[in-house]
Amino acid sequence: xxxxxxxxxxxxxxxxxxxxxxxxxxxxxxxxxxxxxxxxxxxxxxxxxxxxxxxxxxxxxxxxxxxxxxxxxxxxxxxxxxxxxxxxxxxxxxxxxxxxxxxxxxxxxxxxxxxx
Numbered sequence: 001x002x003x004x005x006x007x008x009x010x011x012x013x014x015x016x017x018x019x020x021x022x023x024x025x026x027x028x029x030x031x032x033x034x035x036x037x038x039x040x041x042x043x044x045x046x047x048x049x050x051x052x053x054x055x056x057x058x059x060x061x062x063x064x065x066x067x068x069x070x071x072x073x074x075x076x077x078x079x080x081x082x083x084x085x086x087x088x089x090x091x092x093x094x095x096x097x098x099x100x101x102x103x104x105x106x107x108x109x110x111x112x113x114x115x116x
Contacts, residue, residue, distance in 0.1 A: 001115045005061045015046045016105035051078020
């Protein structure tokens with residue numbers, strides 16, 4: 001793994017942990033998420049940041065790991081959040097932060113541990 005990719009994975013993992021902590025703090029309740037616009041904005045911003053970092057991973061790394069993580073979809077979600085925020089589906093964002101983010105966090109942890 002290139003040092004740049006490692007740095008980006010470390011930062012992606014940090015955002016994943018932050019999202020997971022936020023979900024835990026709100027009792028992992030979709031109702032709380034749906035009612036709290038600040039919570040939604042916070043999650044969307046972190047998802048956006050993850051998408052930015054994914055866009056900076058090397059093509060070599062993305063190609064080597066695309067069978068494990070849908071990098072293209074992550075970047076696409078970033079584009080939706082940035083360019084069409086008013087139309088972000090709150091349920092889809094919730095599913096992302098409660099299902100996909102823990103998977104991404106685990107993957108990043110495994111990759112970083114293997115690279116040590």
